[in-house]
Amino acid sequence: MPTLSETAIAALLTPYLPDPPASLIPQLSLYLDLLLKWNARTNLTAIRDPKEIVSRHFGESLFTAAHLPVAQTLLDFGSGAGFPGVPIALLRPELHVTLAESQNKKAAFLREAVRTLHLSTEIWPDRVEAMPQTQRFDIVAMRAVDNIQAALPTAITRINPAGHLALLTTVGHAPQGGHSIALPNSDSGILYLQLFHVEHASIPPA
DSSP states (O other), X not given: OOSSOHHHHHHHHTTTOSSOOTTHHHHHHHHHHHHHHHHTTSOSOXXXXXXXXXXIIIIHXXXXXXXXXXXXXXXXXXXXXXXXXHHHHHHOTTSEEEEEOOSHHHHHHHHHHHHHTTOOOEEEOSOGGGSOTTOOEEEEXXXXXXXXXXXXXXXHTTEEEEEEEEEEEEGGGXXXXXXXXXXXXXXXXXXXEEEEOSSSOOOOOO
């Protein structure tokens, strides 16, 4: 029996995605149960309450997906348990999503999640710095990355010209110069988006 009913999942997601596609909620239910099963034996996420996982992890990731520009490729930098990349791949199937995660146990979970959800998502089980230098993406997304300021220079080297950076962060940690959208049900959480017009761009510090 699922941990949460599909009706409960849809209700929790309403502030983030009021009108989800019919196929999305059953997929999220599978994802939730798989995440809880793996999280019982390996530390994928510190959030263990199913309702909070749906609202915080699923909801914020889907909110991001709904606000992303039209694009072909997306890199989830430091994907962890798949946020925001897996919900983005579920809601935006036209995007070719790559999940970069260097921790073996988390990368193994991502492979299982992609297989279970029948996604064409690619897993990069290594550091982003180890990718071929020519590998670039239309969007680079990051959420809950350790030391986000240190990761930003690497992230922007992976953005195509006229591509976007998408950060799920807080007001105090957002770089200057981009566009911020307040996250639902959060006092300080934001989705930060910045467009890069040139190949060798830089981000002003927060």
